[in-house]
Amino acid sequence: MPKTSHATSGCAIARGLDLLGERWTGMIVRDALRGIDRFADFVAELGIAQDVLTKRLNALVAAGVMERIPYQEDGSRMRYRYALTPTGRQLATALASIGDWAAAHLPVDGGSTSHFVEAATGQRVRAALVTDDGRIVAPVDAQLVVPSAGS
Amino acid sequence: MPKTSHATSGCAIARGLDLLGERWTGMIVRDALRGIDRFADFVAELGIAQDVLTKRLNALVAAGVMERIPYQEDGSRMRYRYALTPTGRQLATALASIGDWAAAHLPVDGGSTSHFVEAATGQRVRAALVTDDGRIVAPVDAQLVVPSAGS
DNA sequence: AAGCTAACTTTGGAAAACAAAGTCAGATAT
DNA sequence: ATATCTGACTTTGTTTTCCAAAGTTAGCTT
Numbered sequence: 001m002p003k004t005s006h007a008t009s010g011c012a013i014a015r016g017l018d019l020l021g022e023r024w025t026g027m028i029v030r031d032a033l034r035g036i037d038r039f040a041d042f043v044a045e046l047g048i049a050q051d052v053l054t055k056r057l058n059a060l061v062a063a064g065v066m067e068r069i070p071y072q073e074d075g076s077r078m079r080y081r082y083a084l085t086p087t088g089r090q091l092a093t094a095l096a097s098i099g100d101w102a103a104a105h106l107p108v109d110g111g112s113t114s115h116f117v118e119a120a121t122g123q124r125v126r127a128a129l130v131t132d133d134g135r136i137v138a139p140v141d142a143q144l145v146v147p148s149a150g151s
Numbered sequence: 152m153p154k155t156s157h158a159t160s161g162c163a164i165a166r167g168l169d170l171l172g173e174r175w176t177g178m179i180v181r182d183a184l185r186g187i188d189r190f191a192d193f194v195a196e197l198g199i200a201q202d203v204l205t206k207r208l209n210a211l212v213a214a215g216v217m218e219r220i221p222y223q224e225d226g227s228r229m230r231y232r233y234a235l236t237p238t239g240r241q242l243a244t245a246l247a248s249i250g251d252w253a254a255a256h257l258p259v260d261g262g263s264t265s266h267f268v269e270a271a272t273g274q275r276v277r278a279a280l281v282t283d284d285g286r287i288v289a290p291v292d293a294q295l296v297v298p299s300a301g302s
Numbered sequence: 303a304a305g306c307t308a309a310c311t312t313t314g315g316a317a318a319a320c321a322a323a324g325t326c327a328g329a330t331a332t
Numbered sequence: 333a334t335a336t337c338t339g340a341c342t343t344t345g346t347t348t349t350c351c352a353a354a355g356t357t358a359g360c361t362t
Contacts, residue, residue, distance in 0.1 A: 004198060004351095006178070007257075012264040013246050016253030017177040023319080026168040027157070033295045039340050047155060049320050054341065064256065077328040079339060087256045092290040093278050094252055095164050097245040102167030105215065105238045106158075113163040118282060119294045125280040127244050131269060136281065139243040143270045144184045155320095174350085190309050200351050205310065228359035230308060 011146065019063055020094065024048050024056050029084070029091050032066065037081040057082055065091065092116065097127030162297065170214055171245065175199050175207050180235070180242050183217065188232040208233055216242065243267065248278030 006014035020026050024046065031045050042053055060066040065088035072078045084091075096116045103113045116125050129137045157165035171177050175197065182196050193204055211217040216239035223229045235242075247267045254264045267276050280288045 008259055010259065010261050010264060011181075011250075012254035012257070012266075013181050013250035014178060015257045015259065016249035017171075017181075019253075019257075020168075020249060021172060021174060021177045023172060023174070026172045027165065030162075030164050030168075030295070034297060040338090050341070051343085052319060055318095075329070076338080080341095086291070090252055090256065090290045092293050092295070093280055094245065094248040095295075096280060096293070097248045097278060098167035098171060099162075099164035101241055101245050102170075103163035105241065106163070106166045106170075108159055108161065108166065110161050113161060114295060114297045115163075116280065116293045117296055118288045119292050121282075123282045125282055125288045125293055127248055127278055128281045129244055129247060129267065129276040130279045130281065130287065131272075131274045131276055134285075134287065136285065137269045137276045139241045140237070141270050142243050142247070142267045142276055144181070144243070144246075144265060145268055146185060146265045191307095201310070202312085203350065226360070227307080231310095 016094070019059070019065070020091075022056070022059075024052060025060065026095065026098070028053075028056055028060065029065065029088065030095055032082065032084045032088065033092060033095065037069075037083050039080075039082070042082075060088070064088075093127055096125070100126050167245070170210070170216070171242075173207070173210070175203060176211065177246065177249070179204075179207055179211065180216065180239065181246055183233065183235045183239065184243060184246065188220075188234050190231075190233070193233075211239070215239075244278055247276070251277050 006018045009015055009018075020029075027046055027048075028042060031042060036042060036045060039050075039053065039057075042048065042057075043050055046053075048056075057066065057068075061068055061082070064085055066082045067085050068080050069083055070078050071081050099114060099116075103115070117123060118125055129139060129142050131137060157169045160166055160169075171180075178197055178199075179193060182193060187193060187196060190201075190204065190208075193199065193208075194201055197204075199207075208217065208219075212219055212233075215236055217233045218236050219231050220234055221229050222232050250265060250267075254266070268274060269276055280290060280293050282288060
């Protein structure tokens with residue numbers, strides 16, 4: 001067993017990090033949310049090595065986050081592109097919360113940063129913790145509950 | 152420059168992933184949220200190699216996520232522990248959204264998974280996208296806006 | 303002085319990432 | 333028909349990171 005995997009851990013955070021905590025994976029999903037879907041474009045945008053991109057895309061497809069879709073431009077042969085599945089699009093919340101946190105706590109000189117908006121209204125949206133009855137809870141007032149065993 | 156860094160990227164998601172997208176970092180923060188704060192306990196809980204833990208803790212301290220705090224048990228010499236800063240505790244939202252997503256989309260046999268609750272009431276909380284006026288927006292209805300340049 | 307313990311370093315080998323070059327398959331141009 | 337172009341990958345060789353085990357350090361107790 002060359003590399004530690006938490007894919008079968010009882011902790012959902014561990015399982016999620018097994019994907020997103022891997023180098024490049026989060027950036028690939030971010031670009032996919034921006035509409036990028038072609039192998040060569042991911043390479044150009046991210047500067048990722050091609051063999052690594054192949055592995056990551058395969059992992060994302062295997063996890064049900066992305067799917068490999070054939071397409072054909074006129075006057076070209078059939079090729080493949082990679083698009084987020086509904087499951088993958090749900091990761092928007094996770095990426096938004098990471099982005100919101102970084103915007104607040106890892107500032108950088110150049111002002112404007114990326115953010116999410118509601119498509120219908122253009123209104124800015126942020127990630128927050130909410131109760132089932134719609135109350136917003138500050139992160140400080142939240143507590144992590146782990147059923148029993150740790151890892 | 153041996154390894155690509157997005158630490159100075161204009162994209163906040165890239166900056167956040169530069170930390171959380173590194174192997175082990177998210178798991179360390181998760182355990183820190185559970186109250187783990189000693190070097191040896193992180194090693195025991197995670198099975199992480201000690202030199203890697205040293206590097207990750209240093210990076211987290213440098214980023215302002217954790218702090219190195221001296222402590223002394225009676226009958227022992229002074230040692231150091233690692234605790235989340237207020238900035239670090241804000242990552243609860245990000246970890247919750249990753250955990251919520253994984254619980255929904257990366258199921259595993261053994262039923263119970265970890266989750267966050269409101270400390271005061273014990274009520275379960277979940278990560279969601281909300282507008283500034285408190286409306287909840289489904290991830291599908293959200294759109295990522297990137298100011299200008301990509302990476 | 304010798305032993306104990308927690309927090310690290312050091313060391314050497316294995317796995318992964320990186321960069322560059324090569325493969326492949328069709329569609330168009332010569 | 334052969335040659336060329338393009339996008340999606342492999343292959344190859346080097347660099348970097350990860351890993352596991354052993355070693356170091358500092359102060360307290362026996």
